[in-house]
Amino acid sequence: MTDLDMDAFDGLPFPRTDLAVRAMRHARRIEDPAIFNHSMRTYLYGRFLGEQEGLRPGRDYDDELLFLGCVLHDAGLSAEGDGDQSFEIDGADLAARFLAGEGVADDRIAVVWDAIALHLCFAVAARKRPEIALVTAGAGYDLGPHGPALPDGYADRVHAVLPRLHAAAALEDAIIGQALAKPQKAPPFSMPGELVRQRTGQVWPTWEQLMSEAPSWNDYDGYHRPG
Template identity: 75%
Template structure:
């Protein structure tokens, strides 16, 4: 962790193990995004008056952030949506290290919900700040960072076209396995934009052979 200078990353053994897993399996752009998500999530928490170690568990916040896109890697690909695959992969990683089930559940929720902003921000800080920090790294809406802070962060964790890298990773997974991008999901929408494919409408889905006939005669 000396590489990151005075940036306030937790240095516990579990945090370092999670960092190594993400660094060794993710592309540099996605890994850097995951690390920055923690810094920005922590910053946004401070702006809400939340103190790490007092109002939330700082290690859990870091684990959720650093592993939130692990489902975009071959290691984390379990055949489902990348957010859910990532949550399952993070949970397995923590279970293997003897982490208590209630702590594993927090990280699972943080990873699984990070695309569901309106849900995640209503959850406990360790979950809400993962989503907030990841979103801030891609589009910094909200309170302004202290002067020079973004430059310090980017000097250590360069952006490497993070938004484009995430888009391409999600779409590449979906092109290889369309089941990872169901209609109306974020991966599904990105795949639709990429291919131009038309998704079925709600009525078409409800009128299919497996439906109950609610639209019959209408």
């Protein structure tokens, strides 16, 4: 599907720049269809949520950067993006390599890297510039549409062009599949780690157990809790 372009999406308001099209094609090539569709919907819903806050593309934020962050935000869940870090960091690194190969300026790459790397850090991302905050907001809305209601019929229109394909389940399986093969991708208390715990029933170590493992400073030796 290398010839896929934005006209395939039935007039939905995606940016039409050459870079946006190449990034979309790249994501479509490497990602599972359910994850690709989720990433495209992330842009539409992020843009919608921005509009509810009075933010307009081209005036209040760089629309191309928002799209790049959205369409590439789960690239770390692809075989190409599956490195040794948590999937959002692997995805941010993969996106940075792709954009550098496209000749994108370092300062613009940095915005996309932050948008992808922070998209599981909801409270942090929300404090950042719109190109970062709206990636997290849009991704969350696509998986659980809490907040402003979409215009009547809009979700049906979006889903007709970008069907859900069991998005939440596909994302869960992709995250867990990577983590079972490479446990360092899902450390205790992280979101990937929690998904693995739920799937496998493994027991997390307590904070004290983690802190008491060698090498340690022995902070618990002789410590007596107040009260």
